[in-house]
Structure formats: C-alpha cells, structure tokens
Amino acid sequence: MRRKGRLLAVAAFLVLLNASPGMGLAQPQPGSDTPFGKPTADVPNPGVNNEAVPATRPAGYLDQTRSEVLARNGIAATSNPLATAAAERILLDGGNAIDAAVAASATLGTVEPMSTGMGGDLFAIVWSAKDKKLYSLASSGWAPKAWTVDYFKNTLGVDEVPSRGINSAVIPGTVSGWDALLKRFGSMGFREVLEPAASYAEDGFPIHEVMHGQWRSAVNSLREDPDSAKTWLPGGQAPELYSVFRNPDMARALRLIQKNGRDAFYKGEIARAVVAKSEAAGGVIALDDLARYQSEWVTPLSTEYHGYRVHQLPPPGQGFAALEMLNVLDVCAPRLGFDLAALGPRDPQYWHLLIEAKKLAYSDLHRYNADPTFDPPPLDRLLSKEYAATLCDRIDPGRATPPEIDGTDMGSTVYFATADRWGNMVSLVNSNYSGFGSRVTIPGYGFVLANRGSGFTLDETHPNVVEPRKRPFITIIASFITKDDKPVMAFGNMGGGTQPQAHAQHVVNMIDHGMNVQATTDVARFDHSQENDVTSLDTYLYDLVGPKLQEMGHRLNRANGHAGGYQGILFEPDPRLPTPILPKDTGPRTGDAYERPVNGVYRAGSDRRKDGHAGGW
Secondary structure, rough: HHHHHHHEEEEEHHHHHOOOOOOOOOOOOOOOOOHHHHOOOOOOOOHHHHHOOOOOOOOOOOOOOOOEEOOOEEEOOOOOOOHHHHHHHHHHOOOOOHHHHHHHHHHHHOOOOOOOOOOOOOEEEEEOOOOOEEEEEEOOOOOOOOHHHHHHHHHHOOOOOOOHHHHHHHOHHHHHHHHHHHHHHHHOOOHHHHHHHHHHHOEEEEEEEHHHHHHHOHHHHOOHHHHHHHOOHHHHHOOOOOEOHHHHHHHHHOOOOOOOOOOHOOOOOHHHHHHHHHHOOOOOHHHHHHHHHOOOOEEOEEEEEEEEEEEEOOOEEOHHHHHHHHHHHHHHHOOOOOHHHHHOOOHHHHHHHHHHHHHHHHHHHHHHHHOOOOOOOOOOHOOHHHHHHHHHHOOOOOOOOOOOOOOOOEEEEEEEEEEEOOOOEEEEEEEEEOOOOOOOEEEEOOOEOOOHHHHHHHHOOOOOOOOOOOOOOOOOOOOEEEEEEEEEEEEEEEOEEEEEEEEEEEEEHHHHHHOOOOOHHHHHOEEEEEOEEEEEEEHHHHHHHHHHHHHHHOOOEEEEOOOOEEEEEEEEEEEOOOOOOOOOOOOOOHHHOOOOOOEEEEEEEEOOOOOOEEEOO
C-alpha cells in the first residue's frame, strides 16, 4: 500500500508540474504539418521539405539507390509499380515476355496517361529465344492524307505544324503495335493482356509522386479542350497526390479491343469517335487514314562499341544518333589523346568530350532524319567508323563548339523492358510525345491523341517536310546490346531529345566504367539541348565540373531529376544450367516448359527519376 501511495503522489506532482507554467518541464512540441508525407493544400508535395542527409549503401557504389533486381523466371522494369505488377501478373500466368510487354504498355497508358496511351506511338526490339535473333517493330503514326504544306500554310495560316490541338495529331500506332507483337510472338490475346489495364481504369489507381507533378503542370492546357478537362481534371484540377483516379471511358475502349481486337480501334466505333472528334475540333483525320494504317517490321541498325554491338531502330526514330555518338567517342577520343575510362566521370574533360560528340551526332540527326519510305537518310555513311573519323577535327579539346544544326527536344514517354523464363527479351518505348500529347481527348473512350505531327517541318527543302501518310521525325527509341550474336541487355531512356545521348552515356557507364545495371542510372548524366545549346547537369555534377566547363565555353544549367528515366534488364547466362524448354504454340500452360527457369540470371535496374521499379521472381 505504501508503494501505491508513493506512485499516486508522484503522478499528482507531475500533473501539477505540467499544468504550472515555467516550472521546468518542456511543453509538448507540435509535429510536422504533413505527418507521414501527407500533402496539404499549401504543401502538395511534402518531399520538397525533406532536408535529411542521403543514406549510403553497405556494399558497392555508396550512392546506388537500391540493388539490382535479380530473377530467373520472369522480370520487368517499368516507370510505374502498377505496370511492373501487370507484367509480372502475365508472366506468373504463363505468358511470355511479349505478352507481358503489351500488358505493361496498356497499363502505363492507363496509370501514366500524360506520357503514353493508345493514342500514341510504339517501337520495340524483341529478342526471340526460338529464332535466336533480334526483330524490330516500328509502329509510329502517319499523317492524315489531307496533310500538306499548303494545308498548314494556306488553309490554317500557320508557319509550322502546331505543338498541340487536333492538327498536331497523327494516326495512332500503339494498338496496331500491340496487335503486331502478339500475333508474331505472343502466347496470349488481347482479352488476357489488357485485363490489368482495364481493371485499373475501372477500379481506379493511386496517383504517384512524379506523375502528380507532371499532371499538375498540364492543367491549363488540358482546360483548352472540354473533353480533356472532363476526363483528366476531376473537380477542375489535377488529381491529388495519393488520391484514386478512375477512367471508365478508357476502360470502355480497352474492353472493346479485348472483344473485337485491332479493328475496334482502326475500323470500328473507336475509329468513328476519333474522326468525329477531329471534325468537331477542326481537323482532317478520315476513316480511311485509320483503316489503312499498318505497323512495320524493320531491320535494326547497329554499331560495335568496345566489343559489344549496340542496336537501335531505324528512322524516322532518332536512334542512329546514339550510334553515331558512340562511333565518334570510339574513334575520336583516342585520336585526340584521351581515354574515357581513364578520365572518368569526375573530370570536366570527360564531359566536354561527350557533349561535343553529342552535338556532332545530333547535327546529322536533324539534317537527315525522316521517314525512309519518302527520303532515306544515308545511314551506311553516317554509321561508319570512317565517317566518324572525319568528325574528329571538329572537336576542340579545350573549347566548346556550337552545334552546326539545331532542333527541338521536347518529349514525354515511357520506356520499359521485360524478359521471361525461356530467354525472350523485349525493349519497348511508347509515347504521347509531350505531356498529354495534343491535349485532345476522344470523348467516351478516355484517351488523348499524341501530338507527334509537330515533329514535321514545313520547309519543303527538308527531307522531314510534311506529306500525306508520311511518318514524322519521332524521338522515341528502344535499344538492345548483344555480344557474339547473343543477347546481353534490353535498355532505354525516355525523355524526348534526351534519349540518344542518354543511351550513349549508359553504354559508356557500363562498358567503359564497369557500372552495373542499376548504378548507371543512379549516377548523374548530362542533357544537352540542340535547340538552345544549353547543357543541363544534375546539381552535384554541376558543382563538381560546372565551373571548368563554363571556362571552356559551355552554357550550363543546374537541374534536378532531368535527363529522362531509364530501365534496363541484362541477361547473365550460366552454361552449367540446363537450357529452357520452349513451350508449344497451343495447349495448356503446364509442364516442364512452365516450371524450368532460364539458364542464367536476369539483372534489372530502374531510374529513381520516375515512380517505378523492377520486379521479378
């Protein structure tokens, strides 16, 4: 009883002490205005207030954000966790890497609608385990038949193709690309692979951090189209961070494609809705423009870099600029007395050489790139080592040189990679071009048309001049690396004009500097604009090498989170393991073919500049 009495007395004293001002015990302090990172009206993204020091890793590169993801049965690396999960779901159900890629593409069009969707364009490189070779699919949209220079200059009264609105929209290639991939290499149909995307559109999905910022930046332009405002701006604003967004109209479109296939989009009621919207908005898209559209299987381009072969898609994509840039670095760096591996990425001279090589490659890109059906670029010459040698004298080792040819660099894209237990690998890029594309939404079907038409020029002397049913200069590219005709890696980097220069930087990082598949994206990279000759550098890189580069004549910009977003999957074969058993074209998805993992390990990485991650098992 004495002990109980003492405890009661102490408790009473503490209550009295806390109630008495100035008696020695501190008053409770208020917590954060945004506990657990919950946004408020005044602070829509609480992450901006985090001033904590970054952590380090216990092994390897200290600032690497995470380990590579390793798997043997199936793996995907995308810019959104829901898309990675959709691809894994298909792989777990017995689908192959191609099925998973289409599922990821459709899901990204649902959950990352500012970047991609069924109204956009698609390119893919597929490693076929059965054929042991690469295939490339080009599914970029073409111009309506009524598009001519006269149409824009005299009918519309403009001196360039608009950057948004219905007269920036070409015929979409995405759905045709899905169909082409599934028919040639898939083991599933639209009903299965579009189910994750359709479910997310119907049930809703949460708004991730990076996506939220991109959505908010497009609010004013989305208000220009009533159907866009109705679809994308609930309550007149962008969805809040962590809120749930639903798109029942997009679900309706996906369900129609599940039921009726490709024709639902290009010949059926979705096609009729696209034409009706075009007419209402002052455009000239016709039913025949949609009905006649077809994707193309094309021959990939490649060059050798330090024992590896790097592959890109051909024009009108800009992939050949990455190959030319690598050739210039390969040939010119030693001729100028430099070794990139020895210099390393802490030396200003290293960045000077990369930036100057980029300017040379992009000058040729903007001089020649066009739809090869109309005016093929001289690729045999541009991609030869001999041609690269002729460019070495244009690099001043001590001084920045302005680019000879400029060009626009905008873009909003998704890139991702998938791989399966049989050894199939897919490198795929899908895009609306700029955020929410043309900002023109198809009513009742919940998707925007891409504004890829703004990639054309009205200069009749240029190979990229607008013409009926021609494909414009397109920024999106997918890449693949092989060695001795065997698969090494599927990788890519989204972000308009960022892409070829980022591809080259990743190749140098991994081959010359020995970085792993995750580390290459966790390090800083440069992003040079050919349009205004300004180079953006990540903040810490700017502080390290910026002053010296400015002394050399470079115009610089300090940037955070720039240079797009990367994903990559590398295959590490193990000759001690049994080779996979390829499944039969028909029959149940059971047996040894669906149980034996690949004869090696997949290693995947994903960019912290985006919301996504890699996942596998």
